[in-house]
Amino acid sequence: xxxxxxxxxxxxxxxxxxxxxxxxxxxxxxxxxxxxxxxxxxxxxxxxxxxxxxxxxxxxxxxxxxxxxxxxxxxxxxxxxxxxxxxxxxxxxxxxxxxxxxxxxxxxxxxxxxxxxxxxxxxxxxxxxxxxxxxxxxxxxxxxxxxxxxxxxxxxxxxxxxxxxxxxxxxxxxxxxxxxxxxxxxxxxxxxxxxxxxxxxxxxxxxxxxxxxxxxxxxxxxxxxxxxxxxxxxxxxxxxxxxxxxxxxxxxxxxxxxxxxxxxxxxxxxxxxxxxxxxxxxxxxxxxxxxxxxxxxxxxxxxxxxxxxxxxxxxxxxxxxxxxxxxxxxxxxxxxxxxxxxxxxxxxxxxxxxxxxxxxxxxxxxxxxxxxxxxxxxxxxxxxxxxxxxxxxxxxxxxxxxxxxxxxxxxxxxxxxxxxxxxxxxxxxxxxxxxxxxxxxxxxxxxxxxxxxxxxxxxxxxxxxxxxxxxxxxxxxxxxxxxxxxxxxxxxxxxxxxxx
Amino acid sequence: xxxxxxxxxxxxxxxxxxxxxxxxxxxxxxxxxxxxxxxxxxxxxxxxxxxxxxxxxxxxxxxxxxxxxxxxxxxxxxxxxxxxxxxxxxxxxxxxxxxxxxxxxxxxxxxxxxxxxxxxxxxxxxxxxxxxxxxxxxxxxxxxxxxxxxxxxxxxxxxxxxxxxxxxxxxxxxxxxxxxxxxxxxxxxxxxxxxxxxxxxxxxxxxxxxxxxxxxxxxxxxxxxxxxxxxxxxxxxxxxxxxxxxxxxxxxxxxxxxxxxxxxxxxxxxxxxxxxxxxxxxxxxxxxxxxxxxxxxxxxxxxxxxxxxxxxxxxxxxxxxxxxxxxxxxxxxxxxxxxxxxxxxxxxxxxxxxxxxxxxxxxxxxxxxxxxxxxxxxxxxxxxxxxxxxxxxxxxxxxxxxxxxxxxxxxxxxxxxxxxxxxxxxxxxxxxxxxxxxxxxxxxxxxxxxxxxxxxxxxxxxxxxxxxxxxxxxxxxxxxxxxxx
Numbered sequence: 010x011x012x013x014x015x016x017x018x019x020x021x022x023x024x025x026x027x028x029x030x031x032x033x034x035x036x037x038x039x040x041x042x043x044x045x046x047x048x049x050x051x052x053x054x055x056x057x058x059x060x061x062x063x064x065x066x067x068x069x070x071x072x073x074x075x076x077x078x079x080x081x082x083x084x085x086x087x088x089x090x091x092x093x094x095x096x097x098x099x100x101x102x103x104x105x106x107x108x109x110x111x112x113x114x115x116x117x118x119x120x121x122x123x124x125x126x127x128x129x130x131x132x133x134x135x136x137x138x139x140x141x142x143x144x145x146x147x148x149x150x151x152x153x154x155x156x157x158x159x160x161x162x163x164x165x166x167x168x169x170x171x172x173x174x175x176x177x178x179x180x181x182x183x184x185x186x187x188x189x190x191x192x193x194x195x196x197x198x199x200x201x202x203x204x205x206x207x208x209x210x211x212x213x214x215x216x217x218x219x220x221x222x223x224x225x226x227x228x229x230x231x232x233x234x235x236x237x238x239x240x241x242x243x244x245x246x247x248x249x250x251x252x253x254x255x256x257x258x259x260x261x262x263x264x265x266x267x268x269x270x271x272x273x274x275x276x277x278x279x280x281x282x283x284x285x286x287x288x289x290x291x292x293x294x295x296x297x298x299x300x301x302x303x304x305x306x307x308x309x310x311x312x313x314x315x316x317x318x319x320x321x322x323x324x325x326x327x328x329x330x331x332x333x334x335x336x337x338x339x340x341x342x343x344x345x346x347x348x349x350x351x352x353x354x355x356x357x358x359x360x361x362x363x364x365x366x367x368x369x370x371x372x373x374x375x376x377x378x379x380x381x382x383x384x385x386x387x388x389x390x391x392x393x394x395x396x397x398x399x400x401x402x403x404x405x406x407x408x409x410x411x412x413x414x415x416x417x418x419x420x421x422x423x424x425x426x427x428x429x430x431x432x433x434x435x436x437x438x439x440x441x442x443x444x445x446x447x448x449x450x451x452x453x454x455x456x457x458x459x460x461x462x463x464x465x466x467x468x469x470x471x472x473x474x475x476x477x478x479x480x481x482x483x484x485x486x487x488x489x490x491x492x493x494x495x496x497x498x499x500x501x502x503x504x505x506x507x508x509x
Numbered sequence: 510x511x512x513x514x515x516x517x518x519x520x521x522x523x524x525x526x527x528x529x530x531x532x533x534x535x536x537x538x539x540x541x542x543x544x545x546x547x548x549x550x551x552x553x554x555x556x557x558x559x560x561x562x563x564x565x566x567x568x569x570x571x572x573x574x575x576x577x578x579x580x581x582x583x584x585x586x587x588x589x590x591x592x593x594x595x596x597x598x599x600x601x602x603x604x605x606x607x608x609x610x611x612x613x614x615x616x617x618x619x620x621x622x623x624x625x626x627x628x629x630x631x632x633x634x635x636x637x638x639x640x641x642x643x644x645x646x647x648x649x650x651x652x653x654x655x656x657x658x659x660x661x662x663x664x665x666x667x668x669x670x671x672x673x674x675x676x677x678x679x680x681x682x683x684x685x686x687x688x689x690x691x692x693x694x695x696x697x698x699x700x701x702x703x704x705x706x707x708x709x710x711x712x713x714x715x716x717x718x719x720x721x722x723x724x725x726x727x728x729x730x731x732x733x734x735x736x737x738x739x740x741x742x743x744x745x746x747x748x749x750x751x752x753x754x755x756x757x758x759x760x761x762x763x764x765x766x767x768x769x770x771x772x773x774x775x776x777x778x779x780x781x782x783x784x785x786x787x788x789x790x791x792x793x794x795x796x797x798x799x800x801x802x803x804x805x806x807x808x809x810x811x812x813x814x815x816x817x818x819x820x821x822x823x824x825x826x827x828x829x830x831x832x833x834x835x836x837x838x839x840x841x842x843x844x845x846x847x848x849x850x851x852x853x854x855x856x857x858x859x860x861x862x863x864x865x866x867x868x869x870x871x872x873x874x875x876x877x878x879x880x881x882x883x884x885x886x887x888x889x890x891x892x893x894x895x896x897x898x899x900x901x902x903x904x905x906x907x908x909x910x911x912x913x914x915x916x917x918x919x920x921x922x923x924x925x926x927x928x929x930x931x932x933x934x935x936x937x938x939x940x941x942x943x944x945x946x947x948x949x950x951x952x953x954x955x956x957x958x959x960x961x962x963x964x965x966x967x968x969x970x971x972x973x974x975x976x977x978x979x980x981x982x983x984x985x986x987x988x989x990x991x992x993x994x
Contacts, residue, residue: 122825
């Protein structure tokens with residue numbers, strides 16, 4: 010921004026005229042259709058980066074002893090200075106672009122000043138005016154169809170250290186500080202107050218998580234990978250913020266609790282004060298942390314140790330590195346594989362599942378594969394709270410059993426049993442089929458069983474001949490029982506009709 | 510230490526003669542017996558370092574081999590207590606070296622000790638130190654200037670050969686002026702700040718101090734250059750480009766000085782100081798360096814702008830001192846917030862608390878725009894003023910007195926902070942603009958040295974060093990300090 014003739018030493022600030030005075034945010038836009046207004050702030054730990062935000066310390070501390078991933082910088086020792094991890098900015102930009110945000114021409118770090126035992130410098134390096142990106146959008150599916158949730162901003166900041174209280178907060182006489190987390194790169198994503206129900210909030214988080222997984226910027230399974238602050242108000246009422254919720258379900262539950270609490274207070278004509286609350290996951294309730302009057306004045310000012318960055322120059326290169334995202338992939342699946350919309354949606358909501366499906370579809374009819382993966386496999390994984398990579402059901406095994414299924418060698422019912430057992434035991438499908446007798450009974454054998462049942466149940470046969478359909482069902486059931494579920498009911502019906 | 514007159518170059522003979530250990534131990538002895546209180550920590554291990562050199566256990570290379578260096582006590586030194594002259598950091602031993610300390614060690618330099626200073630570099634007299642004031646070696650009832658008063662006094666008294674100081678609003682140049690030595694404050698960004706315990710991050714620089722311009726230059730060259738650990742530092746290649754840009758601009762013309770006379774009219778400026786500086790300008794004129802009287806329109810706003818920015822940054826930089834894991838702490842069981850405030854109440858001195866409180870106020874909601882942002886705007890205007898005048902008048906340097914007064918008496922101004930702040934009038938604008946400047950002795954009055962300040966264009970230290978060398982060569986004022994050795 011300045012020519013070489015007149016070198017300006019301080020480039021830490023944009024042109025001063027551009028620095029806005031700190032103004033109160035505009036009042037929230039209110040949708041008259043709904044009486045609940047929700048906005049979220051999501052902190053995403055970019056734990057797939059190799060090093061922390063401002064130093065070379067490793068980010069993989071999750072299984073380490075406390076205070077083993079530290080250095081003068083993340084301990085905030087006197088004289089240390091932050092050296093920005095450029096890769097973290099790149100990750101941030103990719104997320105911002107994936108959320109359809111606009112990058113700012115120049116981005117700037119700020120110091121957020123407050124005292125707390127988890128903050129070794131007495132301030133957190135964060136962003137304020139001039140965040141990384143602004144004005145994005147995410148489309149979610151609600152009960153009423155698709156809906157756009159606007160993103161206010163995306164910015165980068167450092168994680169504080171972790172406080173630990175042996176024996177619990179109320180009982181421990183002292184606080185232990187683990188600085189392993191200190192200086193971890195965090196992305197803060199702030200939505201506009203566009204969400205209208207706790208369920209929508211959860212849908213939004215699921216979608217966001219899926220996009221983040223696609224971008225491969227974080228491992229959501231690690232502790233503290235995603236922490237959410239949820240703001241809620243009733244139309245015309247005061248706003249409360251529930252801080253630091255660690256799961257999507259937790260957000261939904263906390264918001265449901267708050268919604269009810271707000272409504273109850275309103276019925277009693279009690280004014281809802283602006284306050285910050287904590288969600289007690291065990292008890293499923295929110296607890297008052299502090300009121301607006303007790304809020305800190307963070308005294309934000311531009312961080313003098315980190316020069317201004319012109320990130321806009323990186324945009325084209327990073328845009329090219331963004332993979333196909335869930336919405337685009339869903340459209341492609343529908344078009345390319347001819348599968349049903351809801352199957353495509355389900356498959357693409359998880360990048361690992363989407364890839365799994367594509368591998369399997371090379372050898373199996375895509376509609377069959379889609380149906381089994383979306384309707385059965387995903388449900389079984391959810392039930393066990395594991396992901397496809399953690400399960401034993403490799404794409405290869407899935408292809409093998411689907412081939413048998415398509416050939417009619419395994420029944421629907423036994424397929425489900427088989428999938429469950431592979432996931433749980435990890436055994437070879439063929440071994441399970443043999444041991445459990447899941448293989449379909451051969452035609453000759455079915456015929457024998459049908460004849461046997463006809464012979465042994467003369468009364469039912471007689472009823473059937475008298476046009477009693479229930480009798481047929483009874484006979485089919487008998488055959489199925491004798492074959493231990495290994496025969497195809499349709500085939501059995503045909504045979505019964507033929508021989509009665 | 511008469512042998513110190515010959516500077517770094519002369520020290521090579523000491524090393525070659527195998528007299529390093531003897532010299533260093535004599536020096537330690539001298540410091541121990543000194544009344545000046547220039548050092549907070551004396552490093553006896555320096556003798557062991559010297560012994561290794563004499564025994565040939567150290568590779569015989571490096572531009573500073575064996576040279577005893579004094580380091581201001583706000584620069585982190587691995588394994589050596591670093592206190593910032595504050596009770597708050599008493600007992601704090603950094604586990605790492607500042608980047609510049611690594612560089613000096615690599616050149617064979619020996620750290621002789623850590624020097625006294627105003628607490629957290631906040632002051633112009635070295636009287637706010639928790640460890641008591643340092644005395645001026647010329648007259649012991651006078652202050653040595655500050656905040657790098659210990660470093661300046663040690664250099665002037667021959668208690669080290671060269672020293673490091675830090676300069677936020679004149680803290681290298683002011684004590685250099687009061688102690689009659691050379692002090693160079695480089696362009697912001699030329700020298701890494703990694704390891705410097707921060708007071709005002711966007712303003713402060715580490716500078717070199719010596720009794721000759723050559724030695725100060727040697728040290729500055731060693732500590733200069735890009736440091737990946739300090740994002741605000743600049744590479745020597747980029748600096749070279751900036752210098753070359755200026756060269757093509759106006760080749761083969763007379764050197765020219767701008768004299769900031771609009772600041773000279775203030776009646777409070779000591780007449781002896783003004784006379785000495787004018788005499789120096791006439792002397793340079795005789796030597797073929799022409800001068801021109803200039804004005805910087807916004808410079809009168811420099812002091813308030815500087816104090817708002819520096820105090821605001823200080824309020825944030827000093828927030829980390831809460832006694833949680835280093836330095837001063839309490840043996841009481843209190844809640845964390847009570848512990849923090851009690852530690853900060855007891856650990857910081859008056860001046861530090863004053864500046865932290867004022868900085869906190871200036872950054873508060875509702876005041877940020879009124880004070881901090883306005884101060885930043887003034888800063889931009891001052892930067893532009895300097896750039897414009899250097900360009901328009903084709904100046905190599907701008908000259909002012911370094912300090913408006915001769916060294917004052919101990920205790921004379923300590924209870925009048927506003928008057929104390931005003932004494933930074935010539936030095937502070939330079940820090941705001943991030944420009945290089947140096948102090949060189951240009952006269953004496955009542956047996957006390959008077960210093961002249963040369964200000965240069967950003968990253969053009971060679972311009973002011975060249976002029977200072979011409980002046981040093983053709984006058985005797987700077988050499989007078991050797992009488993104190």
